[in-house]
């Protein structure tokens with residue numbers, strides 16, 4: 001059991017490098033499993049304080065990238081930095097600041113959720129022995145598992161196992177939390193709780209990296225997105241920027257739809273009628289010019305808004321020819 005009186009629960013302080021602008025970054029990252037290129041030339045930036053959603057079809061390389069970020073898998077080529085530390089060589093410095101939920105952390109089937117968490121807590125360098133019970137109860141409470149904490153792990157549902165894994169990641173305050181498919185197996189209420197927890201972490205300034213298949217979840221919780229396809233990053237950046245860049249359109253609400261369309265045509269602005277007015281194409285013209293043309297043309301402009309693509313449309317466009325679901329048959333991963 002590790003005791004470190006000078007580093008108590010709640011300190012939340014790194015003993016290592018000062019906070020970098022990027023909480024994590026990869027350059028030229030590549031992982032080859034025998035004949036399978038799982039990840040290829042990935043340059044990923046995870047800004048400090050962001051909630052970055054990692055999206056991609058099955059087998060696109062999300063888990064492999066996350067495992068390389070955490071030093072669980074050694075890259076074939078390329079560089080990984082986590083909280084300013086080079087991975088996997090400096091794992092011991094970076095990892096105490098990082099809470100991670102990745103593929104079941106090997107909980108003991110015959111121990112209760114609480115006992116499992118206590119064992120995990122005992123291995124936390126940040127927790128002194130006397131702090132363990134309180135940290136465990138707080139984490140159980142936070143993930144909504146307190147009532148089932150006395151039950152054996154082997155009787156847990158998939159969702160409960162996910163919650164326990166998440167509790168393990170949240171045992172001590174972290175600078176970064178990495179969640180691989182955290183809503184896997186959760187019911188809608190559990191999914192909402194994950195959203196709440198991510199929101200709380202974000203409000204506390206914690207960087208969150210979350211991989212998910214649930215686009216609506218990502219759209220609701222993330223500030224940034226990275227889209228993977230066939231092992232490469234096909235888009236990354238702020239969510240709002242990505243959604244806006246996907247659709248240069250301006251929707252103008254007006255009762256004078258026909259006049260508006262005629263006015264757009266006079267100004268050679270491509271447009272079409274939509275239910276409550278017109279949609280102007282902004283590929284070759286800026287929004288203020290459209291509004292000015294319409295107002296000068298005598299159109300009663302009630303409301304103007306930039307059209308946003310849904311994340312679902314953007315994702316479909318970026319990942320059109322979906323990768324085959326993977327079989328994970330030929331395992332040859334290397335531990336750090």
Ligand SMILES: Nc1ncnc2c1ncn2[C@@H]1O[C@H](COP(=O)(O)OP(=O)(O)OP(=O)(O)O)[C@@H](O)[C@H]1O
Pocket residue numbers: 033036037038039056057058059060061062063064065326327328329330331332333
């Ligand atoms: N240990 C391994 N041994 C062999 N191949 C692997 C291993 N891990 C991953 N792969 C392969 O690497 C590719 C990327 O897999 P990865 O699990 O990173 O994708 P993913 O985006 O997380 O997929 P999913 O959404 O299905 O979890 C797949 O083709 C997969 O079969």
